[in-house]
Amino acid sequence: MEQFTLDFDLDGKGYIVVVTPQTMPDGTIYNARLEDLDIRFLPAEDGSLLPVSTTGADPRLLNAIATRILERVNAKNRGKDMGSIP
Numbered sequence: 001m002e003q004f005t006l007d008f009d010l011d012g013k014g015y016i017v018v019v020t021p022q023t024m025p026d027g028t029i030y031n032a033r034l035e036d037l038d039i040r041f042l043p044a045e046d047g048s049l050l051p052v053s054t055t056g057a058d059p060r061l062l063n064a065i066a067t068r069i070l071e072r073v074n075a076k077n078r079g080k081d082m083g084s085i086p
Helices: 059-077
Strands: 004-010 013-024 028-033 039-045 050-052
Touching: 004 059, 013 059, 028 059, 039 059, 050 059
Parallel strands: none
Antiparallel strands: 004 013, 013 028, 028 039, 039 050
16 A cells, blocks of 8 residues: 545644555554654554554544544445445
């Protein structure tokens, strides 16, 4: 997977986050760069992303970044494999 950019607003402030996926044996790690802050997101067993190396970062901002990474990564799977749901 190639590097991608997230562009979003949170509480009236705009953010641009550059995300670089890194494939590892246990899954994909997402390295996010926001201004002068580097954040690494590791996959959790429940499918969510857990931020590490986040000293002083707003938890709501971290959650917003993780959510948008998952939305971007899973966008190609939307509407597929819905099983028996009509």
